Amino acid sequence: GAGVSQSPSNKVTEKGKDVELRCDPISGHTALYWYRQSLGQGLEFLIYFQGNSAPDKSGLPSDRFSAERTGGSVSTLTIQRTQQEDSAVYLCASSYLAGGYTGQYFGPGTRLTVT
Amino acid sequence: GQQVMQIPQYQHVQEGEDFTTYCNSSTTLSNIQWYKQRPGGHPVFLIQLVKSGEVKKQKRLTFQFGEAKKNSSLHITATQTTDVGTYFCASNSGNTPLVFGKGTRLSVIA
Numbered sequence: 001g002a003g004v005s006q007s008p009s010n011k012v013t014e015k016g017k018d019v020e021l022r023c024d025p026i027s028g029h030t031a032l033y034w035y036r037q038s039l040g041q042g043l044e045f046l047i048y049f050q051g052n053s054a055p056d057k058s059g060l061p062s063d064r065f066s067a068e069r070t071g072g073s074v075s076t077l078t079i080q081r082t083q084q085e086d087s088a089v090y091l092c093a094s095s096y097l098a099g100g101y102t103g104q105y106f107g108p109g110t111r112l113t114v115t
Numbered sequence: 116g117q118q119v120m121q122i123p124q125y126q127h128v129q130e131g132e133d134f135t136t137y138c139n140s141s142t143t144l145s146n147i148q149w150y151k152q153r154p155g156g157h158p159v160f161l162i163q164l165v166k167s168g169e170v171k172k173q174k175r176l177t178f179q180f181g182e183a184k185k186n187s188s189l190h191i192t193a194t195q196t197t198d199v200g201t202y203f204c205a206s207n208s209g210n211t212p213l214v215f216g217k218g219t220r221l222s223v224i225a
Contacts, residue, residue: 033212042217043158043203056212091157103148103160104205104213 002026004107006092012113013082021077021110025094032075033104034067035091043091049075050097082114119144119206121216129224134191136219138204145208147180147187152218153200161189194223 005024013019025032034046045059049069060066064082069075079086089111093104120139128134138147146165150158162171164180164187171178175198177190191198201218 043215045212045214048212059212093158103163104150104158105160106157109157 004092004094004105006090006107006110008110009108010111010113012115015084015114016081018078018080019082019112021079021090021092021112023075023077023092023094023107025073025075025092026096026105027073029094029096029105030072031095031097031104032069033093033095034075034077035093036088037091037109038088046077046090079112082112084114087112087114119147119204119214119216121204121219123219124217125220125222127222127224128194130196131193134194134198134221136189136202136204136221138187138189138216140185140206143184144187144206145184146206147184148205148213149178149187149189150203150205150215151200152203156200158203191221194221196223196225199223 004026007022011019030051032049036044036046047060047067048056064080067077089109091106091109093106095104096102122137126134146163148163149161151161152158162178164178167184168182169180175192179188187204189202199221201220203215203218205213205215207213
């Protein structure tokens, strides 16, 4: 079946502009995660959605970052008033949580460049 | 929250040599997962271990979960150039988000 998809694959924006990044998880996966990865670095957790529960926003670096998940499926990560330090690859992952934890399946990421 | 520490940060090996990366925690882990990220790619789920002392193999890769469930290792026998990438361990508890280690970057010299 189809994997996790993300759009756009690349985004170049000017400092101060808002951007929206989209994630389509694997159908039936109840959990969805957003991460940020700077060049050559590890994965920085941003936000986590699980079913109908309130999202875990503990990783969002500032109030310029927000995310929503509509209908328990597609998710959008919004960055307002982008800064150069927001430049990174934004990765989305989904997993199926039922009777135990399963691995996360990552999308190809959106490379964000803030000029 | 729980944290996982990975060592080494980098490893350079000659093709054909073995490679091991370690993941350690000060707290007992409910599970451990391993991921591989090729250069320019995204992390790919390899395996999950949940039982104390568990050992699983995937071809040349051997994954181990410590008896105390506080550490784990990934061992690659006779590395190949296709093994190049960064290997991450990760763990979570219940419905909490996965916590990833910082990864071990493997270079294989042909």
